[in-house]
Amino acid sequence: MARSTVLPGIDISRFHAPDADRDDFLTPPAPGEHVSSTRTRPALFVLGAAALLAASVTVPQASxxxxxxxxxxxxxxxxxxxxxxxxxxxxxxxxxxxxxxxxxxxxxxxxxxxxxxxxxxxxxxxxxxxxxxxxxxxxxxxxxxxxxxxxxxxxxxxxxxxxxxxxxxxxxxxxxxxREGDGLGPAAVNAPYPVKPAAPGVWQPTPPDHAPAAQYGNRVAKPFLLRTQSQFRLAPPPALDSRRYAADLAEVRAYGAADSAVRSARQTETATFWLGSSLTLYTEPLRVALSRTHQGIAGQARLVALFHVALVDTQIATSDSKYAYERWRPVTAIRTGAIEPDLGWTPLHTTPAHPDYPSGHTTYAGAAQTVLSALAGPRSAPFALTSPTAPGVTRTYTTWKQLSDENVDARVFSGIHTRSADEAGITLGTNVARYVLHDAGRLLAPR
Structure with a gap:
C-alpha cells in the first residue's frame, strides 16, 4: 500500500464513533475491500471535535x-x-x-x-x-x-x-x-448503458418516462485522489429472500407511496425538501461553514477544495457500486416482484434513472458531513436552510449529521430508495471522504 500523506493539522486519530462498539470506523477500509452497509446502522457516526486545518491558525481579515x-x-x-x-x-x-x-x-x-x-x-x-x-x-x-x-x-x-x-x-x-480528459464532461458521464434483460432484482428503466440510465460513465471517470474507482465498493445489497430486504420493501411501500396513509405531513415535507440536486442543497451549508471558520484564507480555500474533491470522488465511487450491483428500484420491485406485487403502486416522487443501491443523495450527504465535521466541527450555531423544491419552507439545523439523517429518511418517504440503499450511501460517502482527508497533503502540495 502506498504511504498516505496526511494534511498537517488534520488529526485523523481524533475521529470517534459515539459508541464503544463502533471502533470499526476508526480504520479506513483497505483498497478494494468490500464494505458492508451494516457498518452504519442506524446512521452515520458523529465525528469527533473539529480538527484544525493547519498548524498556524490565522483569523480571516475583517472586510x-x-x-x-x-x-x-x-x-x-x-x-x-x-x-x-x-x-x-x-x-x-x-x-x-x-x-x-x-x-x-x-x-x-x-x-x-x-x-x-x-x-x-x-x-x-x-x-x-x-x-x-x-x-x-x-x-x-x-x-x-x-x-x-x-x-x-x-x-x-x-x-x-x-x-x-x-x-x-x-x-x-x-x-x-x-484534469483534461478525465471523463467528467456531460457526454462521458451519461455514456449509454446496456440494460440487462428483466429479472428479479435487476434494474430496469422506471415509470413514467422509462428514461435511459444516467451517470453510467461516472464509474470509469478519473478520480482526484482515489486509486481506483472501485476502491471502496460496497458489499452487495440485501438478498431478495432476506428479512432485511422484506422489511426495506415493506417500509418504502407504506411510507413512500404517493397515496400513503401512514406518512405524516412532516415526513412528506422532508421528502420534498431534499428532493433536488445535492450540489444545490449543500451549497448553503458549506457557505455557513466557510463563513464561520477561523482558519484564514488558506484554510477557507482548503475547506472548499477538499469538500468538492471528496464529492467528485464520492460520485465516481457511487456509480461504481450502483452499476456493479444494478439493483432494481422500489417501484419495479413492488410492481413486479415476488412479494405481494401491486401493479398500481406509485412513489410520491418520480424515480431517478439509475439503480437503487446505493443512494447518490446519501453518499453525497455522508461525504459532506465527514468533511464539514472534520474541518469545521460537527456542531454549528443554528443555521437556516431553504430548498428550491419546497418553496416557503425553512428548516434550522445545528449539526451536519441532521442533514444526513434527513436525507436517509427523505429518499424512503419519496418512495425512490430502500433504507438499505440510503444507509449504504452514508457508509460509502464517509469512507471516500475520510480517505480524501487522510491523503489531503498529497493533493494540496503546490505544483
Whole structure:
C-alpha cells in the first residue's frame, strides 16, 4: 500500500464513533475491500471535535467598509457561475468547484517572504478561482472579470498583489491541465448503458418516462485522489429472500407511496425538501461553514477544495457500486416482484434513472458531513436552510449529521430508495471522504 500523506493539522486519530462498539470506523477500509452497509446502522457516526486545518491558525481579515471577505465573495461568484452557466450533470459542476478551489488552496498554502500575507493570499485566491471559472464557463467571463477587478481594486498595488495573482493563475492552469480528459464532461458521464434483460432484482428503466440510465460513465471517470474507482465498493445489497430486504420493501411501500396513509405531513415535507440536486442543497451549508471558520484564507480555500474533491470522488465511487450491483428500484420491485406485487403502486416522487443501491443523495450527504465535521466541527450555531423544491419552507439545523439523517429518511418517504440503499450511501460517502482527508497533503502540495 502506498504511504498516505496526511494534511498537517488534520488529526485523523481524533475521529470517534459515539459508541464503544463502533471502533470499526476508526480504520479506513483497505483498497478494494468490500464494505458492508451494516457498518452504519442506524446512521452515520458523529465525528469527533473539529480538527484544525493547519498548524498556524490565522483569523480571516475583517472586510473593509462592509466589503464581503474575499473567500466568501469568490465562493458566491462560483455558486452564481454554476447556477447560470453550469453543466447539465452534477458531477461536472462539482468538478468545476474542485478545480478552482484546489488551485486556490495550493496557491494560498505558503506566502513568500517580504510581501504582505493577507494581500498575497487574497490575490492568489482570486487569481486561481477566476482563471478556472473563465476557462470552464467562458460565457460568464464579463461578470467574472468585473468581480476580479473589484477584488484587485481593494488590494494595495505592489508585489503582494502581482505575485499572488501570478501564482493563483499558474496553479489554476496546472490543475486544469491535469484534469483534461478525465471523463467528467456531460457526454462521458451519461455514456449509454446496456440494460440487462428483466429479472428479479435487476434494474430496469422506471415509470413514467422509462428514461435511459444516467451517470453510467461516472464509474470509469478519473478520480482526484482515489486509486481506483472501485476502491471502496460496497458489499452487495440485501438478498431478495432476506428479512432485511422484506422489511426495506415493506417500509418504502407504506411510507413512500404517493397515496400513503401512514406518512405524516412532516415526513412528506422532508421528502420534498431534499428532493433536488445535492450540489444545490449543500451549497448553503458549506457557505455557513466557510463563513464561520477561523482558519484564514488558506484554510477557507482548503475547506472548499477538499469538500468538492471528496464529492467528485464520492460520485465516481457511487456509480461504481450502483452499476456493479444494478439493483432494481422500489417501484419495479413492488410492481413486479415476488412479494405481494401491486401493479398500481406509485412513489410520491418520480424515480431517478439509475439503480437503487446505493443512494447518490446519501453518499453525497455522508461525504459532506465527514468533511464539514472534520474541518469545521460537527456542531454549528443554528443555521437556516431553504430548498428550491419546497418553496416557503425553512428548516434550522445545528449539526451536519441532521442533514444526513434527513436525507436517509427523505429518499424512503419519496418512495425512490430502500433504507438499505440510503444507509449504504452514508457508509460509502464517509469512507471516500475520510480517505480524501487522510491523503489531503498529497493533493494540496503546490505544483
Amino acid at each position: 473593509a467598509a462592509g466589503r464581503t471577505p474575499t473567500a466568501l465573495a469568490w465562493y458566491d461568484a462560483t455558486a452564481e457561475t454554476i447556477a447560470t452557466a453550469g453543466a447539465s450533470t452534477q458531477i461536472t459542476n462539482s468538478r468545476t468547484w474542485a478545480i478552482g478551489w484546489l488551485a486556490a488552496a495550493r496557491a494560498t498554502r505558503s506566502v513568500p517572504a517580504g510581501v504582505d500575507r493577507g494581500a498575497y493570499q487574497e490575490a492568489a485566491l482570486a487569481g486561481a478561482v477566476h482563471r478556472a471559472l473563465v476557462t470552464l464557463a467562458p460565457s460568464r467571463t464579463e461578470q467574472l472579470d468585473a468581480k476580479f477587478k473589484e477584488t484587485l481594486d481593494a488590494i494595495p498595488d505592489g508585489p503582494a498583489e502581482e505575485r499572488g495573482v501570478a501564482v493563483g493563475e499558474r496553479q489554476a492552469d496546472i490543475v486544469l491541465a491535469s
